[in-house]
Amino acid sequence: MPVLLENPYNPNPITKLATTFLLGLTVIHEMNAYFEWAAVLALSFVFYKNEFKKDAVRNIIIFGLLSLLPNVNVIESTNIFLKMFLMLLLVLRIFYLPLTSGVLLVKTSDVGSIISSMDKLKLPRAVSIPIAVMFRFFPSFKEEGQNIKRAMKIRGIGFKNPIRYIEHVTVPLLIMSSNISDDISKAAETKCIENPNKKIGTSL
Amino acid sequence: MVEIKNLSLSYEKDEEILNNISLNIQQGECVLFTGKSGSGKSSIINSINGLSTRYDDAMADGEVKIADKDIKELELYEISLMVSSVFQNPKTHFFNINTTLELLFYLENIGLSREEMDKRLEDMLKVFPIKHLLNRDIFKLSGGEKQILCIASSYISGTNMIVLDEPSSNLDDDNIRIVSDMLAKLKSKGITLIVSEHRIFYLMDIVDRVFLIQDGKIKKEYEKDEFLKTDQKALNDLGLRDKFKTQLKVPGISEEGNLEVKSIEFKFGSTNNKLRIKDLAFRSGKTYGIIGANGLGKSTFIRCLIGVEGKAKDEIYLDGKKLSKKDRLRMSSLVMQDVNHQLFTDSVTNEVCLGIKNIEEGKEKAVLENLDLHVFKDRHPMSLSGGQKQRVAIASVICKDSRFMFFDEPTSGMDYANMMRISKLIKDCKGNDKTIFIASHDVEFLNATADHIVDLKEFQ
Numbered sequence: 001m002p003v004l005l006e007n008p009y010n011p012n013p014i015t016k017l018a019t020t021f022l023l024g025l026t027v028i029h030e031m032n033a034y035f036e037w038a039a040v041l042a043l044s045f046v047f048y049k050n051e052f053k054k055d056a057v058r059n060i061i062i063f064g065l066l067s068l069l070p071n072v073n074v075i076e077s078t079n080i081f082l083k084m085f086l087m088l089l090l091v092l093r094i095f096y097l098p099l100t101s102g103v104l105l106v107k108t109s110d111v112g113s114i115i116s117s118m119d120k121l122k123l124p125r126a127v128s129i130p131i132a133v134m135f136r137f138f139p140s141f142k143e144e145g146q147n148i149k150r151a152m153k154i155r156g157i158g159f160k161n162p163i164r165y166i167e168h169v170t171v172p173l174l175i176m177s178s179n180i181s182d183d184i185s186k187a188a189e190t191k192c193i194e195n196p197n198k199k200i201g202t203s204l
Numbered sequence: 205m206v207e208i209k210n211l212s213l214s215y216e217k218d219e220e221i222l223n224n225i226s227l228n229i230q231q232g233e234c235v236l237f238t239g240k241s242g243s244g245k246s247s248i249i250n251s252i253n254g255l256s257t258r259y260d261d262a263m264a265d266g267e268v269k270i271a272d273k274d275i276k277e278l279e280l281y282e283i284s285l286m287v288s289s290v291f292q293n294p295k296t297h298f299f300n301i302n303t304t305l306e307l308l309f310y311l312e313n314i315g316l317s318r319e320e321m322d323k324r325l326e327d328m329l330k331v332f333p334i335k336h337l338l339n340r341d342i343f344k345l346s347g348g349e350k351q352i353l354c355i356a357s358s359y360i361s362g363t364n365m366i367v368l369d370e371p372s373s374n375l376d377d378d379n380i381r382i383v384s385d386m387l388a389k390l391k392s393k394g395i396t397l398i399v400s401e402h403r404i405f406y407l408m409d410i411v412d413r414v415f416l417i418q419d420g421k422i423k424k425e426y427e428k429d430e431f432l433k434t435d436q437k438a439l440n441d442l443g444l445r446d447k448f449k450t451q452l453k454v455p456g457i458s459e460e461g462n463l464e465v466k467s468i469e470f471k472f473g474s475t476n477n478k479l480r481i482k483d484l485a486f487r488s489g490k491t492y493g494i495i496g497a498n499g500l501g502k503s504t505f506i507r508c509l510i511g512v513e514g515k516a517k518d519e520i521y522l523d524g525k526k527l528s529k530k531d532r533l534r535m536s537s538l539v540m541q542d543v544n545h546q547l548f549t550d551s552v553t554n555e556v557c558l559g560i561k562n563i564e565e566g567k568e569k570a571v572l573e574n575l576d577l578h579v580f581k582d583r584h585p586m587s588l589s590g591g592q593k594q595r596v597a598i599a600s601v602i603c604k605d606s607r608f609m610f611f612d613e614p615t616s617g618m619d620y621a622n623m624m625r626i627s628k629l630i631k632d633c634k635g636n637d638k639t640i641f642i643a644s645h646d647v648e649f650l651n652a653t654a655d656h657i658v659d660l661k662e663f664q
Contacts, residue, residue: 132305156534189258193281
């Protein structure tokens with residue numbers, strides 16, 4: 001995951017957080033299609049300028065497909081399975097903008113700048129440190145998840161029995177998650193993250 | 205500098221890890237704690253940096269003083285202002301994702317100005333020329349590069365003392381040499397180094413005193429010269445690896461074999477680096493060691509052979525018949541480097557039988573007994589110790605009775621006795637129709653276990 005220092009197209013985490021919050025309001029208030037497309041294109045532009053070219057393209061395609069969904073009245077008249085499936089997609093469509101904005105925040109922000117921006121907002125350390133640890137958790141989780149998936153393939157664990165499958169994924173994933181969070185907090189604490197001195201952001 | 209008085213440490217009520225340890229370490233000294241796995245040497249390190257009581261829920265009695273301050277009364281960040289830590293697995297050392305930000309993270313936290321940070325970074329680059337590691341994604345560094353970055357970040361923090369917990373256990377020979385040079389430079393700067401290790405050859409030029417730890421006690425304290433004179437066999441018996449660098453004595457790969465790898469090609473992520481293997485042949489009944497520096501792709505090579513890397517292009521034949529990825533996947537089993545990834549069920553018995561159709565009656569029982577695991581047969585695999593978990597993974601490989609068995613770094617961080625035990629287990633797996641592959645940088649282990657060596661350096 002490339003993290004670009006001092007990239008003029010990478011807004012600081014406060015801006016990204018505020019954008020996510022504002023786009024979250026679109027969930028409860030319907031927006032017109034031009035505004036939605038403007039938001040999607042703007043997000044894709046920032047993804048693109050931060051070396052996430054695949055995400056930039058994917059964002060436009062997925063939103064394009066979701067826009068083709070029929071409205072609720074049409075979905076109501078279809079059969080039950082199709083209705084369930086389309087409704088699920090519709091929920092995704094409703095949450096799409098804040099979700100994508102959240103992904104952008106996670107992918108393009110480093111922990112240092114998150115902590116220093118939260119310091120600027122005068123958030124207490126008890127809030128800012130867990131949030132920073134959470135951000136750091138995702139990439140490790142992804143890496144470990146891949147290893148578990150490979151191990152399952154080699155052991156011949158497949159989807160044949162879905163309940164068993166879920167059990168087999170969950171056990172190592174939970175253990176790994178607890179190990180990862182321990183490791184991250186250890187790494188953070190031995191680097192004086194709790195030092196009450198003021199932090200100077202390296203990327204703000 | 206460090207003063208430990210009557211330190212005892214226990215994790216649960218009856219389980220005593222350290223028993224009445226007392227010692228002093230002077231500023232600028234390099235001190236080595238060595239001994240078998242589980243002897244308590246890492247616990248001493250974790251008592252000095254404060255992690256044992258704060259993270260591992262240990263109960264401590266006695267006193268640990270750093271620069272005349274009792275660490276019991278300090279917050280973890282206050283201890284970290286005096287002591288930097290380097291962990292056994294460099295993967296667990298980092299809080300940031302970008303290397304430069306990681307180097308500066310500590311400085312940010314202690315409130316240095318931008319100018320001061322730049323100055324420290326410049327100074328560090330003069331001591332350790334690692335410019336090529338700056339501004340990179342930490343997840344894409346090799347194990348060796350990560351450990352080098354850990355030590356560099358300990359230096360840049362400017363503390364007078366660095367504690368290192370088995371820093372070489374995931375490293376190949378070249379990287380161990382680099383780490384050894386880095387430690388020598390740190391020592392020449394007057395920084396106190398406190399190391400816990402059982403692979404000791406790379407420290408012999410730097411170390412001043414050696415403490416042999418056994419069952420949580422200081423069994424013996426050696427001055428450097430005295431330690432160098434100690435008999436090697438006696439050290440092996442105490443669980444220590446060789447004092448001097450061991451040379452690889454295993455012959456290269458022979459040209460004929462019934463498993464023919466015509467070609468394997470795998471592109472690493474978004475980089476231009478490729479793993480390219482051509483014209484290799486492996487024979488049934490043999491054990492092959494796969495060597496190569498950290499980051500060359502030993503684990504990737506294994507995964508390609510198994511057929512679990514979907515993106516790899518390959519052409520592999522067994523007895524003249526082409527094998528697809530699916531065929532190989534069915535014929536293979538693997539013990540991973542971190543066995544936590546491959547334990548899925550709720551009991552040891554279920555674990556070893558998982559994914560095996562029509563297992564012979566009583567087979568799993570015999571295998572568990574052979575590996576001293578029968579007493580744990582109903583326990584949850586995740587509740588076992590690290591060594592026991594690894595034996596469960598090995599038991600599942602033995603039960604599956606695959607044609608191709610793979611072991612990825614099975615002895616990293618292991619003392620002499622445990623390493624020899626794993627070597628024996630692998631040798632017992634050998635059979636006429638089986639081919640065993642071991643990716644490892646542990647020369648002593650390969651000398652004891654492998655029949656032939658494949659060096660990935662030759663395919664660069």
